[in-house]
Amino acid sequence: MPSATTPDANLPIFDFSRFQNSDQQERKEASKEIVQAFKTFGFIYIINYGISQEKIKDLFYWSAKFHELPDEVRNSPELLRPEPVPGATGYIARGFSPLGREKISQDTFDDQSLKALRQVQDAKEFFDMGPEAGVPAVREPNRWPSEDVLPGFKEYFQTFYTEGNELSLEIQRCLALGLDLDEEFFTNFHQDADNLLRLIHYPAVERKAIRMGEKARIPAHTDFGTLTMLFQDSVGGLEVADPKNPQEYISATPIEGAAIVNIGDFLKRWTNDILKSNFHRVVEPPAELELADGNELAKERYSIPYFVQADRNKTIGCITSLEKNAEPKYPPISAQEYLNMRTFATYKL
Numbered sequence: 592m593p594s595a596t597t598p599d600a601n602l603p604i605f606d607f608s609r610f611q612n613s614d615q616q617e618r619k620e621a622s623k624e625i626v627q628a629f630k631t632f633g634f635i636y637i638i639n640y641g642i643s644q645e646k647i648k649d650l651f652y653w654s655a656k657f658h659e660l661p662d663e664v665r666n667s668p669e670l671l672r673p674e675p676v677p678g679a680t681g682y683i684a685r686g687f688s689p690l691g692r693e694k695i696s697q698d699t700f701d702d703q704s705l706k707a708l709r710q711v712q713d714a715k716e717f718f719d720m721g722p723e724a725g726v727p728a729v730r731e732p733n734r735w736p737s738e739d740v741l742p743g744f745k746e747y748f749q750t751f752y753t754e755g756n757e758l759s760l761e762i763q764r765c766l767a768l769g770l771d772l773d774e775e776f777f778t779n780f781h782q783d784a785d786n787l788l789r790l791i792h793y794p795a796v797e798r799k800a801i802r803m804g805e806k807a808r809i810p811a812h813t814d815f816g817t818l819t820m821l822f823q824d825s826v827g828g829l830e831v832a833d834p835k836n837p838q839e840y841i842s843a844t845p846i847e848g849a850a851i852v853n854i855g856d857f858l859k860r861w862t863n864d865i866l867k868s869n870f871h872r873v874v875e876p877p878a879e880l881e882l883a884d885g886n887e888l889a890k891e892r893y894s895i896p897y898f899v900q901a902d903r904n905k906t907i908g909c910i911t912s913l914e915k916n917a918e919p920k921y922p923p924i925s926a927q928e929y930l931n932m933r934t935f936a937t938y939k940l
C-alpha cells in the first residue's frame with residue numbers, strides 16, 4: 592500500500608508494516624515519509640500496525656460493556672475517579688469520570704477563564720487506566736471493576752495496555768529514524784510506560800444542543816503528551832484543523848482497519864516545534880448518516896485514545912539539531928512539571 596493521501600481520506604494513510612517488517616532502506620524511507628506528514632498535518636492514519644483487528648473489535652466490545660454498567664456501579668467509590676486534592680503537586684487519572692467532569696481547555700490557566708469555559712459541558716464520560724506496576728512515586732492504582740461485575744475486563748486491558756505501549760515505542764523509533772536521531776532517542780525517555788488508556792463514551796445528544804454551542808463533544812484542543820494513538824468506532828465526528836487554513840477543519844473519517852496517530856504538545860516542544868501538534872475537535876456526526884431517518888439525536892459514539900507520556904522524572908530540552916543554526920525555543924522542563932501544568936487546568940473545578 593503506498594503512503595499517500597487517498598481520495599476517501601483527508602489525512603495521509605501509512606502502512607506501518609513498511610517500517611516494522613522491511614529492510615533498512617525501506618524502513619528509512621517509510622520513517623521519512625511519516626515524519627514529513629507529522630510536520631505538515633500532525634495527524635496520520637496507520638494500517639497494519641501489528642495489533643489485530645480482532646483485538647480492536649474486542650476493545651470496543653469491552654468499552655461498551657463498561658459504559659453499559661448501571662450508573663450506581665460506575666459511580667461507586669471503587670470506580671469513581673477521585674477529585675483532585677487542593678494543593679497537590681500531581682494528579683493522575685484513574686477510574687470513571689462522569690459527564691461534565693472534564694473540560695478540555697487550551698492555553699487557559701486562570702480560575703476565572705476556566706470557570707467561563709465550563710459553562711459549556713463536554714458531553715462525554717470515560718474510564719481511565721494506566722500501568723499496573725512501576726515507579727511508585729508516579730503510580731496511582733487502577734480502579735478496576737471487580738471480576739463479579741465485569742469478568743475478563745481487567746485481563747483484557749492489562750494485555751492491551753502492554754501491546755499499546757509496544758506499538759507506541761515502535762512509533763517513537765520510526766519518528767527518531769525519520770528525524771535522523773538515534774532510533775532509541777525517544778524510547779529512552781519512555782521506559783516507565785506511564786501512559787493513559789481512556790475509554791470514551793459520548794452518549795446520544797440533541798444535535799441542536801451541539802450546533803447551538805450549548806454542549807460540546809470535545810472542543811478544539813491539542814493533546815499534551817508525547818503522542819496519541821486513537822481508535823474510533825464508525826460513527827464519526829472527529830475533525831482536524833486544515834494545515835492550509837487552520838480556521839477550517841477537515842474530517843478524520845473513521846477508516847476500517849486504521850488507527851489515528853497524532854503528535855502531542857510535549858513532543859512538539861521537545862522537537863523545537865518541528866513536529867506539529869495539531870488542533871482537533873469532536874463535533875456532531877455527519878448529518879447524511881443520521882437525518883435520513885429524521886433522527887434529531889446525534890448517535891452515541893465510542894473512541895479510545897491511548898495517550899503516551901514520558902517518564903515523569905526525566906527532563907527534556909529542545910532538540911536543536913533538527914534544523915540548521917536553531918536556538919531552543921523553550922527552556923528544559925520535566926515531564927512531571929509539564930503534565931501537571933496541563934492536567935490541573937483540565938480538571939480544575
Ligand SMILES: O=C(O)CCC(=O)C(=O)O
Nearest residue numbers: 809814823829873894896
Ligand atoms: O474522541 C475522539 O475521537 C478524540 C478524543 C480526543 O481528542 C481527546 O480525548 O483528546
Ligand SMILES: [Fe+2]
Nearest residue numbers: 812813814871
Ligand atoms: Fe485530543
